[in-house]
Amino acid sequence: MKKLLLLLLIFTATTLFSQEETEEKPERGNKGKMYIIWGWNRASFSDSDIRFKGDDYDFTLQDVKARDKVNAFNFRDYGNLGRITIPQTNFRVGYFFHEKYTVSLGFDHMKYVMRNYQTVKIDGEINTGSQFDGIYNDNDILLTHGFLTFEHTDGLNYVNLEVNRFDNLNKLLNFNSKDIEINLTEGIGGGILYPKTNTKLLSKERYDDYNVAGYGVSAKIGLNLTFFKYFFLQSDFKVGYINMDSIRTTASETDSASQDFTFFEKTIMIGTRFRIGK
Numbered sequence: 518m519k520k521l522l523l524l525l526l527i528f529t530a531t532t533l534f535s536q537e538e539t540e541e542k543p544e545r546g547n548k549g550k551m552y553i554i555w556g557w558n559r560a561s562f563s564d565s566d567i568r569f570k571g572d573d574y575d576f577t578l579q580d581v582k583a584r585d586k587v588n589a590f591n592f593r594d595y596g597n598l599g600r601i602t603i604p605q606t607n608f609r610v611g612y613f614f615h616e617k618y619t620v621s622l623g624f625d626h627m628k629y630v631m632r633n634y635q636t637v638k639i640d641g642e643i644n645t646g647s648q649f650d651g652i653y654n655d656n657d658i659l660l661t662h663g664f665l666t667f668e669h670t671d672g673l674n675y676v677n678l679e680v681n682r683f684d685n686l687n688k689l690l691n692f693n694s695k696d697i698e699i700n701l702t703e704g705i706g707g708g709i710l711y712p713k714t715n716t717k718l719l720s721k722e723r724y725d726d727y728n729v730a731g732y733g734v735s736a737k738i739g740l741n742l743t744f745f746k747y748f749f750l751q752s753d754f755k756v757g758y759i760n761m762d763s764i765r766t767t768a769s770e771t772d773s774a775s776q777d778f779t780f781f782e783k784t785i786m787i788g789t790r791f792r793i794g795k
Contacts, residue, residue: 547613547683551793552621554609554751556786560585560627560673565778567631567667568641569718572771576641576653578660581776586628586670602626605672607784609679617683624676625755625782629669629712633660647720664719667766667774669712671725675733675759677708683741700741702751707734710759716766716774724767731761731777739784748789755782 564580588604609623639658643649649664658664681704686692692699710731717723735757743749760777 546616547790548616549792549794550613550790552611552613552619552749552788552790554607554611554623554786554788556607556751556784556788558605558607558625558627558782558784559587560605560629560780560782562629563779565776567774567776569766569774570772571767571769573645574641574643574719576639576643578658578665579638579640581637581660582632582635583629583778584632586630586668602671607786611679611681613683619679619681619683621679621681622677623679624674627669627673627675627780627782628671629673631660631665631667633662633666635660643719645719645721649719662717666715666717666723668715670715671713673759674711674713674727675708675735675757676711677706677733677735679704679706679735679737696745698741698743698746700743702739702741702753703737705734705736707732709733710761712761712764714764714766714774718766718772721767721772724765726765728763728765730764731759733757733759743790747791749787751784751786751788753782753784753786755784756780757782 562583562585564582566577566579567581568577569575585605605628606626607623609621611619611621613619636657636659638655639653640655642652681702684701686699686701687694690699709729710733711727712730713725713727715723715725735755737753737755739751739753741749741751757780758777759780762775764774764776766772766774
């Protein structure tokens with residue numbers, strides 16, 4: 518994720534600073550502008566069934582609960598470029614192809630942590646030579662760390678393309694200011710899930726690596742406050758559906774997990790808008 522972020526930052530910085538200086542011209546509206554957003558999120562997830570498959574096991578855990586993972590605010594994590602993906606973060610680059618419509622590419626870096634020591638139902642069979650071997654039929658099982666650790670904590674990475682609409686509310690709100698714009702923004706998006714999943718399953722060695730695991734779709738609504746036409750604050754509420762049918766769980770490619778769930782994400786972000794070209 519750090520390499521992807523650095524590539525996006527280099528591209529946008531090059532685009533921004535390589536523009537030749539021109540004489541100041543009258544404002545021409547949003548069409549033709551680009552924008553860059555960076556911010557942070559909180560997320561919540563619906564319960565989900567998680568199926569684990571391998572050569573010597575095939576079982577499903579039902580209605581598993583999970584939470585996000587928030588880092589306490591400190592400069593080391595939130596102000597250090599080398600650690601900017603440690604918190605739950607958002608990054609996006611967009612372009613106004615119309616006065617009110619944009620297309621943007623970015624990622625939502627959420628974190629998903631299965632709650633250990635919850636009791637869930639289990640169906641299926643385990644034959645790994647461990648204390649958990651057996652045939653299960655809607656039995657109760659306590660999710661101890663000895664049985665399972667399952668986290669998308671670096672993270673639940675939703676890399677997505679969005680189409681958004683911006684509506685200036687100044688006139689509607691009778692807010693007469695040339696320096697501050699109040700905008701309503703709505704959007705829909707879709708993309709891939711590229712999680713780094715921290716898993717320790719049964720007696721198998723801990724595994725923690727990236728892989729393309731599935732897809733997601735989402736919709737959002739938010740409020741954008743733009744200052745002096747170039748800088749803005751934005752807060753979004755996003756809901757979505759994630760389906761991951763190919764989650765890597767161990768070093769063996771025959772071992773995998775699958776799950777699908779809905780999510781609700783709240784963001785607070787800062788950004789800049791600028792025109793490209795003449």
